Amino acid sequence: MSFGIDHPLLAVSNLDHAAQSARDLGFTVNSRHQHPWGTDNHLLFFSNNFIELIGIGRPECLDYQDANGFQFGRLVEARLITVGDGIAMVALDSDSIQRDHALVAARGFNDACPIIFRRMAHLPGGRDEEVSVALDILHDPERPFLTQFLCQQLRPELFRVDPTQEAHANTATSIADVWYVSDEPDYDIEHFRRIHGAGSVRGSDAAWTIHTHKGDCHLLDARTLAATFPTLGEVEAEPPRAVALTLTCRSLAAAIACWEEHGVDYHRHSETQADIAPGVMGTLLRFEQR
Secondary structure (H helix, E strand, C coil): CCCCEEEEEEECCCHHHHHHHHHHCCCCCCCCEECCCCEEEEEEECCCCEEEEEEECCHHHCCCCCCCCCCHHHHHHHHHHHCCCEEEEEEEECCCHHHHHHHHHHHCCCCCCCEEEEEEEECCCCCEEEEEEEEEEECCCCCHHHCEEEEEECCHHHCCCCHHHHCCCCCEEEEEEEEEECCCHHHHHHHHHHHHCHHHEEEECCEEEEECCCCEEEEECHHHHHHHCHHHCCCCCCCCEEEEEEEEECCHHHHHHHHHHCCCCCEEEECCEEEECCCCCCCEEEEEEC
């Protein structure tokens, strides 16, 4: 079993600016929420996963530690300080955190236990309710930006309460791929094997793919990444981290019309594929009509 891509966390230095940039790109952006560890977020919902824009809202809370001593807010801060805006972590879906924790523990991640955090959700009609989420952080402190974590919504009926938020002017429908760069792919692939299982991993040397039931993760060296995403140019492969997302869309023409209306630069590769450079939200976004 390999867990699906639930949501990448795009760390941004200016959350308000990033939210407006997302709107200019044609995304529907939900309201701003807070975490107990000092970060705030906006979500961009798709039918089966989503993007989280996350920024530091209350620096005085960043030292918050969970029961395992993990400092969620500090990892977001480290991403911003070390590399700048971009993907800090990737959440994987879980519908049973205890069952899935036992699975990853058997694969080698047995140092920490799942934790539960709570936050207030702003719901339609102006009411607020507390939601709770179970997390299992799969973290290597030596390669912090390869962190993935299991995520189970414990009150799912309060999470996706407005289906109109899944409709975007750019017609985006899902996250299909998360793309990582590494200075040592053969070494770092072991991290993902421990999470997803050896049967989910294929490839060799400079290019690996981790198949999940909701999209794929790819681990590339810098040369292979540059060939895959010419728009990125030369990218430093250290620290290893996620640098790009593939988003499926129903109509690339509709997405381009939206970008042109808002003056957003893009590079079109073909009739079905176009890239938004990482300057917009710190991460290259490849739109692919499927």
